[in-house]
Amino acid sequence: xxxxxxxxxxxxxxxxxxxxxxxxxxxxxxxxxxxxxxxxxxxxxxxxxxxxxxxxxxxxxxxxxxxxxxxxxxxxxxxxxxxxxxxxxxxxxxxxxxxxxxxxxxxxxxxxxxxxxxxxxxxxxxxxxxxxxxxxxxxxxxxxxxxxxxxxxxxxxxxxxxxxxxxxxxxxxx
Amino acid sequence: xxxxxxxxxxxxxxxxxxxxxxxxxxxxxxxxxxxxxxxxxxxxxxxxxxxxxxxxxxxxxxxxxxxxxxxxxxxxxxxxxxxxxxxxxxxxxxxxxxxxxxxxxxxxxxxxxxxxxxxxxxxxxxxxxxxxxxxxxxxxxxxxxxxxxxxxxxxxxxxxxxxxxxxxxxxxxxxxxxxxxxxxxxxxxxxxxxxxxxxxxxxxxxxxxxxxxxxxxxxxxxxxxxxxxxxxxxxxxxxxxxxxxxxxxxxxxxxxxxxxxxxxxxxxxxxxxxxxxxxxxxxxxxxxxxxxxxxxxxxxxxxxxxxxxxxxxxxxxxxxxxxxxxxxxxxxxxxxxxxxxxxxxxxxxxxxxxxxxxxxxxxxxxxxxxxxxxxxxxxxxxxxxxxxxxxxxxxxxxxxxxxxxxxxxxxxxxxxxxxxxxxxxxxxxxxxxxxxxxxxxxxxxxxxxxxxxxxxxxxxxxxxxxxxxxxxxxxxxxxxxxxxxxxxxxxxxxxxxxxxxxxxxxxxxxxxxxxxxxxxxxxxxxxxxxxxxxxxxxxxxxxxxxxxxxxxxxxxxxxxxxxxxxxxxxxxxxxxxxxxxxxxxxxxxxxxxxxxxxxxxxxxxxxxxxxxxxxxxxxxxxxxxxxxxxxxxxxx
Numbered sequence: 055x056x057x058x059x060x061x062x063x064x065x066x067x068x069x070x071x072x073x074x075x076x077x078x079x080x081x082x083x084x085x086x087x088x089x090x091x092x093x094x095x096x097x098x099x100x101x102x103x104x105x106x107x108x109x110x111x112x113x114x115x116x117x118x119x120x121x122x123x124x125x126x127x128x129x130x131x132x133x134x135x136x137x138x139x140x141x142x143x144x145x146x147x148x149x150x151x152x153x154x155x156x157x158x159x160x161x162x163x164x165x166x167x168x169x170x171x172x173x174x175x176x177x178x179x180x181x182x183x184x185x186x187x188x189x190x191x192x193x194x195x196x197x198x199x200x201x202x203x204x205x206x207x208x209x210x211x212x213x214x215x216x217x218x219x220x221x222x223x224x225x226x227x228x
Numbered sequence: 229x230x231x232x233x234x235x236x237x238x239x240x241x242x243x244x245x246x247x248x249x250x251x252x253x254x255x256x257x258x259x260x261x262x263x264x265x266x267x268x269x270x271x272x273x274x275x276x277x278x279x280x281x282x283x284x285x286x287x288x289x290x291x292x293x294x295x296x297x298x299x300x301x302x303x304x305x306x307x308x309x310x311x312x313x314x315x316x317x318x319x320x321x322x323x324x325x326x327x328x329x330x331x332x333x334x335x336x337x338x339x340x341x342x343x344x345x346x347x348x349x350x351x352x353x354x355x356x357x358x359x360x361x362x363x364x365x366x367x368x369x370x371x372x373x374x375x376x377x378x379x380x381x382x383x384x385x386x387x388x389x390x391x392x393x394x395x396x397x398x399x400x401x402x403x404x405x406x407x408x409x410x411x412x413x414x415x416x417x418x419x420x421x422x423x424x425x426x427x428x429x430x431x432x433x434x435x436x437x438x439x440x441x442x443x444x445x446x447x448x449x450x451x452x453x454x455x456x457x458x459x460x461x462x463x464x465x466x467x468x469x470x471x472x473x474x475x476x477x478x479x480x481x482x483x484x485x486x487x488x489x490x491x492x493x494x495x496x497x498x499x500x501x502x503x504x505x506x507x508x509x510x511x512x513x514x515x516x517x518x519x520x521x522x523x524x525x526x527x528x529x530x531x532x533x534x535x536x537x538x539x540x541x542x543x544x545x546x547x548x549x550x551x552x553x554x555x556x557x558x559x560x561x562x563x564x565x566x567x568x569x570x571x572x573x574x575x576x577x578x579x580x581x582x583x584x585x586x587x588x589x590x591x592x593x594x595x596x597x598x599x600x601x602x603x604x605x606x607x608x609x610x611x612x613x614x615x616x617x618x619x620x621x622x623x624x625x626x627x628x629x630x631x632x633x634x635x636x637x638x639x640x641x642x643x644x645x646x647x648x649x650x651x652x653x654x655x656x657x658x659x660x661x662x663x664x665x666x667x668x669x670x671x672x673x674x675x676x677x678x679x680x681x682x683x684x685x686x687x688x689x690x691x692x693x694x695x696x697x698x699x700x701x702x703x704x705x706x707x708x709x710x711x712x713x714x715x716x717x718x719x720x721x722x723x724x725x726x727x728x729x730x731x732x733x734x735x736x737x738x739x740x741x742x743x744x745x746x747x748x749x750x751x752x753x754x755x756x757x758x759x760x761x762x763x764x765x766x767x768x769x770x771x772x773x774x775x776x777x778x779x780x781x782x783x784x785x786x787x788x789x790x791x792x793x794x795x796x797x798x799x800x801x802x803x804x805x806x807x808x809x810x811x812x813x814x815x816x817x818x819x820x821x822x823x824x825x826x827x828x829x830x831x832x833x834x835x836x837x838x839x840x841x842x843x844x845x846x847x848x849x850x851x852x853x854x855x856x857x858x859x860x861x862x863x864x
Contacts, residue, residue: 105248133584140587151589160336168584 072110074191080110081187082180084117089125089132089172095161096173113187125172132171139170268292275303282556283318285311286358299330309358310351317354320614322347326603337595343603343622349614350644394531394541394684394691394772413524417795419516423802426509430810433502437817440495444824445488453831456481461838471846475839482835489828496821503814510807517799521791528791533777533784539749539769540762542683542691547715547751547764550702557656558667558706561636567660568630588628596628605640616644635659635666648697650675669704676700678719691737694725711760715751722746740775744768 083104090097104114125132140150153159163169202208211217272292279287290305303324310318326343460478535541588597605620620640626632636658643650651674659666681693696719703714724741728734749766 102252105252106244108243108245129584137585137587147589150587151594154589154594155335157331157334163586165587165589166584167587171584 074188074195076108077110077113077191078184078187080113081117082184083109084114084119085121085179085183086176087114087118088121088123089128089176091163091166091169091172094163094169095158128172128175129168132175133167134171135174136167136169136171139174140165140167263296268294279308280360282560283308283311285309285314285360288358296333297330299328299333301326301328307352307354307358309354311358314357314359315354317349317352317358320347320349320352321345322349326600332595335595336597338598339595340600341602343600345603345605345620346607348605348607348616348618348642349612350616350647350649352614394538394686394689394776411794413527416523416527417520417798418523419513419520419795419799420802422513422516423799423806426506426513427802427806427809429509430506430806430813433506434813434817437499437502437813440499441817441820443495444492444821445828449488450824450827450831453481453485453828457831457834457838460835460842468846468849471842471849475842475846478835478839478842482832482839485828485832485835489825489832492821492825492828496818496825499817499821503810503818506810510803510810513799513803517795520795520799521788524791524795525788530787531776531780531784533773533780535773537765537769538773538776539766540764542769542772543749543751543766544762544764546681546749547753550700550715554669554704561658561660561667562665564627565629565636565658565660566627567665568663588631594631596626596631598625598627599632600625607642609645613646614644616642616647616649618642629658629660630662633661635661648675648677649673652676665706665708667704667706669702671700671702673698673700680725688729689733690725690727691741692725693719694723696720696722709757710755711753711757713751713753716748717750718746718748720746736776736779740772740779741768744771747771 083100087097087100087104090100103109104111139146150165153164164173269292271294272289275292276287276289279289286307286309288305288307288309289303291303293302294300304322306321306324308318308320310316323346324343325346326340329337329339329341332339456477460474460481588594600622601624603622603625605618605622607616607618609615609617618640619642620638622636622638624632624634624636626636629636636656638656639654641653643652651672653673654671655669657666657668676698678693678696678698681696682690683693684691698717698719700715700717702716703712705712722745724738726734726737726741728737744767747766747768749764749768751765752763753760755761
């Protein structure tokens with residue numbers, strides 16, 4: 055029973071904050087966490103944002119795992135772009151030196167080519183991804199959900215014992 | 229009811245999940261508790277693990293204490309195991325203490341301005357063995373730089389060590405009875421395989437040559453030529469037209485015979501060339517037999533005595549042992565103390581990591597990520613016999629030499645009188661401030677004790693220096709891919725330990741080295757890291773080479789003869805068969821060819837004689853005719 059309760063709590067958490075903005079913010083945050091190498095200051099900040107703010111966790115986890123895989127493939131690109139930004143644009147040199155002296159900022163490891171490259175790509179892709187995911191979520195809600203709910207699989211699922219148990223749990227909880 | 233619903237809606241529309249704040253607070257508190265109560269213990273474990281990996285044997289620390297907000301670190305009783313003697317420590321330090329700059333830590337930098345190292349001991353006894361389990365020991369093997377250097381040196385030294393007569397001396401005691409071993413190796417004789425191949429080749433060639441003889445003009449044809457010639461010589465030749473006809477017939481015959489003769493001549497030449505070449509192959513069997521003798525010699529692991537100097541074989545390994553630890557530190561320095569590189573018009577420090585490149589900017593007043601400005605090493609003689617007089621300093625140890633701008637310098641000097649180590653000095657300079665790697669290392673020890681220094685440690689022979697005193701001087705200069713190493717050692721008051729399964733070898737070696745109470749050794753390694761020139765020399769190496777040659781020369785000659793006889797007994801019969809069959813083929817093929825050629829030449833010569841005769845006859849007939857014609861008017 056305790057295990058089931060944990061599973062239901064998790065499912066509930068995944069389905070909370072389901073406005074399209076919260077979902078899209080989740081996708082964008084997932085991309086940030088997926089692209090950024092772990093154990094950097096801003097990665098921890100990203101996790102903190104996920105925990106503290108009402109962003110859809112399910113969307114974040116989905117996007118995180120997807121962009122983590124993409125990041126493995128794009129690492130050489132991040133490396134090259136980051137190294138270019140860090141070393142080949144002389145006017146930025148002063149900025150990097152300044153940032154390296156700001157307390158705690160160096161823990162972001164911004165001077166690492168992959169960290170810098172992945173952050174740049176995040177900045178470039180964040181806004182387009184937000185609007186793209188918003189469009190897709192709207193489309194999904196208008197077309198796909200209606201069709202899924204009408205499907206035999208969904209009706210079988212809603213008629214199942216497990217679903218009824220979950221519905222009862224929700225009812226009792228409320 | 230309405231109010232409750234509104235408050236619920238508010239709770240969901242608020243941007244912050246207040247319910248998660250408390251668990252986060254708990255996690256942070258647990259983190260603080262960990263750092264206060266457990267961090268020091270885990271840091272101690274981490275330092276021990278990393279130290280052991282680096283040393284190749286256990287490194288133990290009694291206590292580590294950190295006070296983060298005061299920037300204080302102290303370490304007590306550091307024990308570094310001597311990996312060659314796991315029950316002893318290479319050195320032991322009573323206390324290391326330093327203070328670091330706390331504000332720098334917030335900038336991800338670790339700056340130590342002053343460090344003190346107190347109480348240096350040498351060769352202290354350990355309570356427990358400091359040997360590492362095999363899995364960890366494998367991980368602590370020398371990294372790439374050493375691999376590259378040693379690979380270059382080993383390639384040269386390995387052969388010397390493998391061929392060292394000292395490794396195979398036991399064969400002198402059993403070497404006179406090696407018939408059985410040789411019998412087992414008979415199948416591997418190249419000369420036998422070669423003879424079989426030659427025999428097969430000869431059979432093939434014999435067939436070809438025989439086929440060639442079929443193309444020679446037959447006896448009937450030769451008889452036909454003779455009959456033709458007879459017709460020309462015996463028929464009437466009185467009239468000029470008859471003579472002209474005969475000359476024409478003779479010329480035609482001559483051309484045909486000559487053509488045949490040329491063909492036979494050419495065939496004989498080709499065949500002769502092939503036979504000469506095959507005869508040369510047969511002659512080459514002698515050198516192949518000699519190679520077989522040498523091969524068997526090597527397979528039986530018989531010692532070679534043609535060395536002038538055995539130094540690389542006996543002290544080469546020792547030279548590598550001295551250089552090994554130094555190479556480890558060079559490798560670490562190059563890995564974690566990168567040089568400066570130019571990128572665009574900026575000077576930066578790039579450190580290749582597992583993922584990406586860390587870039588550090590060479591700017592005014594910039595601080596390296598890690599910096600130990602100064603460390604003082606101080607130790608004085610005490611009641612403890614292992615503690616010595618040691619003074620030293622380390623300056624500028626940093627992860628970013630180009631940012632710090634000064635080379636790293638380590639200087640240590642000391643004496644451990646109760647351990648009989650006197651006048652030890654070492655100076656290391658690591659200069660990675662520019663765009664080249666430069667390292668230099670100078671070390672000198674005026675006197676140090678030597679125990680159990682192995683020259684040979686084979687199953688059946690152990691030759692070592694049991695006790696001695698040494699003096700050593702080592703100079704190393706490295707620049708990028710180039711190295712120059714000079715090692716000079718003088719060893720005095722030597723006592724040897726010789727153990728062998730053979731009494732004879734023990735006696736012989738005792739006789740050779742017994743009088744050598746002191747020797748020196750030099751090593752020079754110069755050139756590129758991958759392919760250095762190695763020269764190792766020592767007076768004992770030369771004496772051993774000469775002594776072994778003298779002691780075992782008779783056994784050597786006898787074994788050589790024995791092998792040669794064995795090989796020849798196998799090869800001789802088949803070699804004779806091959807030679808005989810070649811000779812038979814030679815006579816069977818060349819004799820008919822030569823006979824045919826002689827017949828053709830004889831016919832050709834007869835035809836030529838007949839042509840000359842007929843031409844003379846024709847000429848005299850014309851003369852008479854002219855005479856007659858000239859006389860006619862005079863009669864009127």
